[in-house]
Amino acid sequence: MNKIFIVGIVASGKTTFAKQLSKELHIPWHELDAIVHHQTSEGRMKRTAEEQIQVIKEIDRKGCWIFEGTDRDSYQCLYHMADTIIFVDPPLGIRKWRILSRFMKQNLGMEPCHYKPDLIMLQMMFKWTQDFERNRPSFEAKLRMYEDKVIRIRDVKKKDQTASRHLR
Template sequence: MKKILIIGIVASGKTTFAKRLSQKFSLPWYELDSIVHHNTATGRYKRSAEEQFEIIKEIDIKGAWIFEGTDRDSYQCLYQMADTIIFLDTPLWKRKVRILTRFIKQKLGIEKCHYKPDIMMLKMMYKWTRDFEQSRNSFDAKLNRYNEKVIRLRDSNNLDVTKGTRLS
């Protein structure tokens, strides 16, 4: 495993899992949200799909990596580039609890974030979760195209990726 794509919906544990996997295998990791949304001195803006692709290519040229994020059209290239795709399929109930817990921690200043943690964002996270569940079959069909390199994990606390379910 030298090029790992960790994919999952909001609050599935992607960032925490990526950090831990990065330490275990000494691989650099990148949050795809930071590639999509660029922070500058004047604020945060969304990069174009072309800009995102260029950044991903620059990182890929350097060698091994871990990318983590939700599924977006703008970085579908990572499915081909990765030698391992880990889908964090955390149970719905756990994701819902994590969304609320994260929101509370952000509002209290305990946890940092790159966006404004307001009620609108909280509602959006639950909406994205609902939308994902409604379109899960199409996402699973996409993963099936890469079945030889996909590992489905239901527990993001377990770094032993051999305990995941291989799609086939």
Template sequence: MSKILITGIVASGKTTLAKQLSSSLGIPWHELDAIVHHRTSEGRHKRTAEEQLEVIRGIDQSGPWIFEGVDRISYRHLFEMADTIIFLDPPLWKRKMRIMTRFIKQNLGLEKCGYRSDIVMLKLMYQWTREFERNRSTFESFLHPYQEKVIRLVDNDIREIPELHLMK
């Protein structure tokens, strides 16, 4: 368990789990959004799919890693590269509640974010959630060939990852 991909839809707990695993395993973690939307002194710009792959390959060559992010076609090669895929799949009601809680915390200055937290982004997060649920069967079909390395977590509890118990 040295190359871990954590995937799930908005507000599924990807970043929280990535931080926990990184701390527990001593493996660096990388937000895929930060690879897609590169921050420079001039602001954020979106890398091309080829540029994203180049950054990911560079990280891959440096040793163990944890990547976390929503499923995007531009980095689906990570499903092949990873030795463990963690699919975070909490109930829909919980994700919807987390989206609103996150929005409130960000707008009160209690939680930082790398994007503009406004009503437009809030609506987009709910839209992405609806689209994921509508297309869930497509994602599940895509995951099928990787089942031997997929761990599905509903409660995002790090203790539910059997491989961690073997490593201690």
């Protein structure tokens, strides 16, 4: 197991889990948001879908990896490339609470972020969550195409045990 794609919607816990798994398995972790929006001398720039795919393929050529992010068109190659796909899917209420909690922590300077944590971003996070739930059936259908390599984690408190059991 060398190539792991951790996918989930905003505030699902995928970044925290990816960091833990990376440390445990000694596999480099890559945040897909950092591939979409990269830092340049002019500031934060958005790569095109083609550029994103190129960066993903460059990382893939190096061997082992953990990628984590949401489901985007430019990430479809990861479903094919991954040995394991982990869908982090806690209940909607937990995700909504995490969005609010994160917003407050970011505005109090307790949690760093790569974007401006304003009311517009807060609204966007709730919109993305709503959109995901509305489009869940099509996402679930996509996951069924890869069911032999998908691990679903619903219970946030048990996710470490669940994934570790499957990944060893």
